[in-house]
Amino acid sequence: MPTSTTPPEARPSTTPRDAASVDAAAPLPVPPSAVHPILADAPSTTDPWPPLLAALAEELVALPHETAPGVAESRLRDLHRRAAAVVDAQPDAALYWLILRAGHEVAGYSDRHAWLCWWVAREAHARLGGSDHQGEALALAALTMNCTLRALQDRLAEHDGPPSVAEQARIDTHAVAAAHTLAAAGVHDELWLAIVRHHHDEAPDALPLMRLPPAAAAARLLRRVDRFAAALACRADRPPLSPVLAARTACVGPDGTTDEIGHAMIGALGLYPPGSPVRLANGERGVVIARGLRANLPRVAVLADAQGQPLAQPVSRDTADPAHAVTGSLDPDLSPLPLTVPHAQLLRLR
Structure with missing residues (x-):
């Protein structure tokens, strides 16, 4: 993507693991059972992807809140890079598990949502073009855009009913709150922070993607990816869209047609x-x-x-x-x- 059009939560663990260190040859636990039978599995499996993804989620949950100021950025970058090394070796297998679990499990919503957005945003960015720094900023924004909402997201996903007035206020302001939280934890990358801050800002949607500055273009892409991941997620108060319908819905721009971002997402998914x-x-x-x-x-x-x-x-x-x-x-x-x-x-x- 030309520079002028750059496009752009996890269970607590006291002993975060290096996801890349999981031994794919060793017997691994069966994925947790779920409401829908498609997730029922055989008595044993050596498929590494569920525990690999769980290991990545365990590390993400403690960041940026449980690290000393100035350390969060380097740890988040390291997590992103190790995750990329693991997932990029077999991207279809990782996407298979992320989508399957999103549509069939309610618990742990924020974890899966963050990693699914991360996967799709990286793949779509690669098709739109852009620098390595721009792609990394987008990926890191996908992982951290909801860092102040993880517990609330999980609770709302598991309970039938609308958020309270106070909860809705947190949702409405979470993009700015997340950017402030990241900055306070020592994140200095202005592009990363701007993408997080503006990932729900629809004001620039009237402008063509080519006319947007890098942060706004990236935020537009992340907003569409966010919409896709949320639509196919299973929640207590509504059934998920099928992955097919979720993808097609997210690929449509403000004018109702498939735009540059839509084509990139179709190419990715x-x-x-x-x-x-x-x-x-x-x-x-x-x-x-x-x-x-x-x-x-x-x-x-x-x-x-x-x-x-x-x-x-x-x-x-x-x-x-x-x-x-x-x-x-x-x-x-x-x-x-x-x-x-x-x-x-x-x-x-x-």
Whole structure:
């Protein structure tokens, strides 16, 4: 992205872990069970992604509040860089787990939201172009934009009902509060702070992206990413949108058409993001396990045949084949997938 158009929470832990140090070859715990059966897993798995993502979340939760002034910025940058090294090795697997859990688990909302925004913002920025510093500032803003709201976000996600007047006031002012909190903790990167401060500012939306200064352009991108992640999240007071609908909604600009940011997000996510339950042209049902060469051609793991009967083993489908083309998002209430989904096995089919 040209310089003039740069686009742009986690459970407490007293012993933060280096996510990159998790041994992917060692037996790892089964992901927590969830309300929706798609998250039910086999009795054991060696898939590293749930514990890797949990380790990243444990480190994020203590920052920036529980570090000495002047230390938060370096620790957050280090966390971002280590997370990037882990996730960039298998981005589709990481996105699969982030999207799947967002749509099927209520507890820990703020953790997943921060990391999902981080993932999508980085990928969209790469497609829009920009410097490494600009991309890092955006990624760090995604991780920290809600740093003053984590406990409140988690509580509201788990309880049915609107926020109180005082809670709504905190929500309405959290962008500025987060920027102040980060600055007080020793963050000096003005671009990072400006993106956080303005990530809910809709005033510049009337201007073309090319005419915005770097911080405003980045804030616009982050606001759209934030909208996508919030829409597909499971909450006690409402069901989530499917990943497909959430992605398409977020890709539309103020004028109702797909703009530069929308195209970048489609490129980042695909039209059928990993973790999306889908139906194929031949009636088979499955889950998207990886993005494809084109946005509408993801890699799908089929779990059930056209009659809805579970397959003995999941089968990988190339959706470029017309017989296996994706025809739409699957409504799990009308066409449920099998009760047990062997996620680690699915991801190996990529």
